[in-house]
Amino acid sequence: MNDMSDIGGKASHNDKWVPTSCALCYGSCSILAHRVDGVVVKIEGNPESSVGKGRLCGKGVSGIMTHYDPNRLTVPLRRTNPKKGLDEDPGWKEITWDEALDEITAQLRRVREDDPRKLVVQRTTTVSASRIPFVTFIAAFGTPNMSMAGGGLHCGNAAHLLSGVMHASWSIVPDFEYCNYAIYFGASKGHGAGHASGSNMKLAADARARGMKMVVVDPMCNFAAAKATEWVPLRVGTDAALALAMAHVMVHELGMYDAPYLQAKTNAPYLIGPDKRYVRDPATGKPTVWDLKAGAARPFGEVEAADMALDGEYDVDGVRVTPAFALLREHLRKHTPEWGEKISTVPAANIRRLAREFAQEARIGSTIVVDGVTLPYRPVAAIAFRGSQGHMNSLYNFFAIDLLNHLVGAADVVGSCLGFNPASNGFPENDRLAYMPYPDDDGLMIPGTWMGYHMPYPVAEPRLPQKAGLQDFFVMSLNTPYLDSDDREELWDKFELPYRPEVMLNFGANSLMSVGNRDAVAKALADYKFMVSIDLFETETTRFADIVLPDCGHLQTLDSRSNYPFIFSLPAGMGSEWCWPIRQPVLPPVGEQRRFQDVMLELGDRLGIRADMNAAYNAAMNLEGAYRLQGDRKYSFEEICDADLKNNFGPERGLEWFKEHGVIKWPKKPEEVYWRPFADVRVPVYWEFLVPVFEKMDAIAAPRGIKIPPEYYEPLPDFLPCLSHCCQKPGFDLYAFYYRDVLHTNSFTMENPWLDEAAQLDPFSYTIAINAETGRKKGLKDGARIWVENEKGRKVAGRVHLTEAIHPEGLGVAACAGHWGDGMPIAKGKGVFFNDLLELDWEHSSPINLSLDLCARVKVTLAEENAK
Ligand SMILES: Nc1nc2c(c(=O)[nH]1)N[C@H]1C(S)=C(S)[C@@H](COP(=O)(O)OP(=O)(O)OC[C@H]3O[C@@H](n4cnc5c(=O)[nH]c(N)nc54)[C@H](O)[C@@H]3O)O[C@H]1N2
Ligand SMILES: Nc1nc2c(c(=O)[nH]1)N[C@H]1C(S)=C(S)[C@@H](COP(=O)(O)OP(=O)(O)OC[C@H]3O[C@@H](n4cnc5c(=O)[nH]c(N)nc54)[C@H](O)[C@@H]3O)O[C@H]1N2
Ligand code: SF4
Numbered sequence: 001m002n003d004m005s006d007i008g009g010k011a012s013h014n015d016k017w018v019p020t021s022c023a024l025c026y027g028s029c030s031i032l033a034h035r036v037d038g039v040v041v042k043i044e045g046n047p048e049s050s051v052g053k054g055r056l057c058g059k060g061v062s063g064i065m066t067h068y069d070p071n072r073l074t075v076p077l078r079r080t081n082p083k084k085g086l087d088e089d090p091g092w093k094e095i096t097w098d099e100a101l102d103e104i105t106a107q108l109r110r111v112r113e114d115d116p117r118k119l120v121v122q123r124t125t126t127v128s129a130s131r132i133p134f135v136t137f138i139a140a141f142g143t144p145n146m147s148m149a150g151g152g153l154h155c156g157n158a159a160h161l162l163s164g165v166m167h168a169s170w171s172i173v174p175d176f177e178y179c180n181y182a183i184y185f186g187a188s189k190g191h192g193a194g195h196a197s198g199s200n201m202k203l204a205a206d207a208r209a210r211g212m213k214m215v216v217v218d219p220m221c222n223f224a225a226a227k228a229t230e231w232v233p234l235r236v237g238t239d240a241a242l243a244l245a246m247a248h249v250m251v252h253e254l255g256m257y258d259a260p261y262l263q264a265k266t267n268a269p270y271l272i273g274p275d276k277r278y279v280r281d282p283a284t285g286k287p288t289v290w291d292l293k294a295g296a297a298r299p300f301g302e303v304e305a306a307d308m309a310l311d312g313e314y315d316v317d318g319v320r321v322t323p324a325f326a327l328l329r330e331h332l333r334k335h336t337p338e339w340g341e342k343i344s345t346v347p348a349a350n351i352r353r354l355a356r357e358f359a360q361e362a363r364i365g366s367t368i369v370v371d372g373v374t375l376p377y378r379p380v381a382a383i384a385f386r387g388s389q390g391h392m393n394s395l396y397n398f399f400a401i402d403l404l405n406h407l408v409g410a411a412d413v414v415g416s417c418l419g420f421n422p423a424s425n426g427f428p429e430n431d432r433l434a435y436m437p438y439p440d441d442d443g444l445m446i447p448g449t450w451m452g453y454h455m456p457y458p459v460a461e462p463r464l465p466q467k468a469g470l471q472d473f474f475v476m477s478l479n480t481p482y483l484d485s486d487d488r489e490e491l492w493d494k495f496e497l498p499y500r501p502e503v504m505l506n507f508g509a510n511s512l513m514s515v516g517n518r519d520a521v522a523k524a525l526a527d528y529k530f531m532v533s534i535d536l537f538e539t540e541t542t543r544f545a546d547i548v549l550p551d552c553g554h555l556q557t558l559d560s561r562s563n564y565p566f567i568f569s570l571p572a573g574m575g576s577e578w579c580w581p582i583r584q585p586v587l588p589p590v591g592e593q594r595r596f597q598d599v600m601l602e603l604g605d606r607l608g609i610r611a612d613m614n615a616a617y618n619a620a621m622n623l624e625g626a627y628r629l630q631g632d633r634k635y636s637f638e639e640i641c642d643a644d645l646k647n648n649f650g651p652e653r654g655l656e657w658f659k660e661h662g663v664i665k666w667p668k669k670p671e672e673v674y675w676r677p678f679a680d681v682r683v684p685v686y687w688e689f690l691v692p693v694f695e696k697m698d699a700i701a702a703p704r705g706i707k708i709p710p711e712y713y714e715p716l717p718d719f720l721p722c723l724s725h726c727c728q729k730p731g732f733d734l735y736a737f738y739y740r741d742v743l744h745t746n747s748f749t750m751e752n753p754w755l756d757e758a759a760q761l762d763p764f765s766y767t768i769a770i771n772a773e774t775g776r777k778k779g780l781k782d783g784a785r786i787w788v789e790n791e792k793g794r795k796v797a798g799r800v801h802l803t804e805a806i807h808p809e810g811l812g813v814a815a816c817a818g819h820w821g822d823g824m825p826i827a828k829g830k831g832v833f834f835n836d837l838l839e840l841d842w843e844h845s846s847p848i849n850l851s852l853d854l855c856a857r858v859k860v861t862l863a864e865e866n867a868k
């Protein structure tokens with residue numbers, strides 16, 4: 001099935017460096033795999049590519065060992081034990097591909113005829129290349145249910161939404177080349193994890209060498225903080241309190257903000273009525289601003305930015321109205337540094353200093369010439385990611401942090417907070433791949449390109465859910481807890497979900513470990529009538545499958561777009577380039593392994609949905625003209641990749657060209673990197689659209705007995721506590737959180753012997769970090785075995801590591817370790833399974849974007865005592 005003729009192991013003294021892409025995390029760094037006589041002996045970074053720029057992390061280098069792991073799946077398996085549970089042995093029996101595909105097809109056909117929505121496809125974020133092959137399959141099959149397991153639910157539900165609404169981008173990063181002052185809120189971009197971690201490493205290191213100050217707000221002094229100018233420890237989950245207090249200082253105490261930017265590039269001057277909505281012009285329906293020259297309310301498009309009022313109160317047809325900025329100013333009044341200190345524990349004096357440094361370093365009003373173009377210069381950036389957004393208050397945490405950028409105009413201009421490639425002039429030879437943010441009727445920004453279910457803005461209409469994860473009701477969400485939560489049946493009943501999920505097709509995700517506590521997820525997995533898992537290993541999740549299919553790994557597989565939509569090659573650096581690498585097979589399948597893309601096409605053919613899959617491929621890859629896939633013709637995945645590449649880069653640059661060259665590059669222009677001054681768009685510092693969204697949601701939910709807390713839908717951000725902040729139980733005095741280990745990716749890499757060996761030598765990878773002083777007060781000794789118990793009595797055990805490098809109230813656990821299954825024997829028993837401390841229900845999910853609350857108030861006891 002797979003054409004591996006050029007990579008077979010037969011030829012002697014065949015010595016080649018093959019350009020391809022890593023997939024040990026989703027960073028997709030470009031690599032060179034050194035293959036000698038059919039064996040990969042070394043993996044290095046590919047210096048020809050901008051994705052990683054020749055750098056690799058330890059995981060990328062160790063990819064060899066994941067490939068050659070003797071525990072890899074090599075044959076399709078069928079379960080013989082009908083019972084599914086944490087303690088059930090599946091009783092695997094080897095079967096042929098034909099037997100496997102026959103049975104899967106029969107099950108899929110049955111469910112499709114009954115109700116296609118009963119199929120849930122779940123895939124891992126780690127293999128970003130899996131998006132299109134599964135998006136096309138679910139579109140043709142007719143199910144809206146695609147899950148990313150713990151992906152997004154833990155990391156992206158706010159990060160992508162906010163980055164999308166405010167930067168037209170999937171993620172944000174400091175402009176490492178020009179930034180002088182970056183403040184990180186729970187993110188490690190460029191220092192061990194995060195988006196484009198590999199690509200960022202050199203940029204971040206060079207920036208530090210150049211003298212960029214880096215302040216890292218984090219309960220733990222781990223990878224980013226250890227390299228920073230300053231570590232700011234804070235109480236877990238309180239980022240909004242710190243950011244809002246900084247904004248208070250800037251607006252109320254220093255009076256330092258970029259009024260011309262706010263007037264021209266945000267909705268700060270839009271007039272707001274007592275109903276919290278825009279005051280619209282009766283003739284045009286456009287939002288109005290107060291025209292200081294004319295002394296009247298006028299549509300925003302008809303007034304010079306400099307004449308738009310940001311402050312004051314005005315009378316429009318007898319109604320008192322206020323510019324959004326004046327409301328923001330008033331709103332921030334209560335967020336004093338003293339208030340911020342109480343919540344975040346960061347001393348008020350430090351909050352004042354940080355705010356002053358940030359505002360001063362922003363050099364409001366300055367410009368700089370880059371490549372002959374004069375551009376705004378704001379060399380500061382406030383950055384956030386998984387740590388600050390993984391809470392009940394997910395959205396407001398991120399909103400408050402990004403507001404710091406917008407207050408000083410540090411958004412997508414030189415030195416500032418940049419989105420990941422939101423604007424592209426396209427491939428110069430044919431202008432394909434061109435996209436640019438553009439305005440809606442209200443002047444607000446719509447991204448030019450996006451990856452999610454729906455654009456972050458404008459927000460979709462909430463409706464009675466058709467998705468089992470309820471995302472079409474919670475329209476500000478991406479990924480969902482409600483496929484696995486304890487209360488999902490109850491929610492499905494209340495929301496009148498017209499069907500129940502029945503079949504799961506899992507690709508790689510280890511949801512049993514990556515989502516939340518294992519009891520809840522195990523119950524959800526066992527409830528599927530039929531489950532298929534396409535995987536590299538028999539993971540804990542895969543043990544719940546009826547049929548297991550052995551996949552090809554990153555050194556064996558193919559992908560025509562390992563870096564599109566350009567989220568892994570960074571905007572930062574004018575010397576940087578647009579870069580399109582591919583992933584190509586370096587080694588053949590072992591045993592009966594088959595590439596998942598081929599398997600999905602084959603299943604499409606067996607189900608008779610190839611024509612719809614072809615159409616979905618045309619749409620997903622934007623294939624045009626001669627490259628459009630026709631009717632129900634059976635294209636191989638090679639042919640599809642070839643069409644994708646020629647469609648974008650011309651007939652002479654198909655798959656063969658890319659297999660030889662590995663990557664194509666072209667230079668970036670200043671207006672592509674620093675696009676904001678060139679796009680006629682505004683972004684909302686006041687989220688007016690939340691008001692109607694809430695009204696519509698409440699109209700659906702309230703009659704069904706579902707209370708949506710309105711405080712999460714206010715147009716201005718605030719600090720809303722996690723349940724852990726409200727816990728009064730005696731003895732529960734620590735906030736447990738997790739963080740990524742630089743040596744591991746999620747739950748995947750503990751099975752890799754090199755990475756496992758390094759992690760065993762590391763004092764943090766497999767232990768529980770507690771502040772040394774706190775530990776001493778509790779009578780804990782370094783290395784002691786302890787129990788960590790959450791409020792509901794869920795417990796995990798592990799060895800404590802006492803350290804100065806953690807907040808006195810924090811309890812930090814690295815990675816997603818603590819495997820218990822036999823299918824990954826090197827990983828088994830290593831490290832601590834943090835997620836057993838996470839409750840998985842309505843109460844612990846953000847009621848606006850469904851982020852799961854990733855902190856737990858815990859009590860710590862010595863394991864020996866507890867065992868008595
Ligand atoms: N405690 C804790 N929990 C977490 C996280 C954490 O850091 N700590 N991270 C959270 C985040 S942000 C995310 S995105 C999720 C991620 O959660 P998941 O997407 O479930 O990712 P992993 O846990 O890495 O599991 C990925 C599995 O995919 C399989 N796999 C890898 N490559 C391939 C391939 O090429 N083909 C196939 N078929 N399978 C493959 C491997 O078996 C691997 O075990 O976890 C979340 N949960
Ligand atoms: N090495 C490595 N790289 C990876 C991955 C991996 O597993 N390992 N996974 C990839 C994926 S899926 C993702 S989503 C990204 C995630 O990349 P990051 O966002 O960097 O993820 P984390 O390390 O989980 O969280 C960042 C920091 O937040 C801190 N933190 C925890 N709680 C809080 C809080 O309440 N407030 C603040 N301010 N900080 C807090 C943690 O201590 C940690 O230092 O990395 C990607 N790259
Ligand atoms: S950062 Fe991710 S993609 Fe890059 S080398 Fe490391 S594991 Fe591979």
Ligand SMILES: [Mo]
Nearest residue numbers: 125151152155
């Ligand atoms: Mo993630």
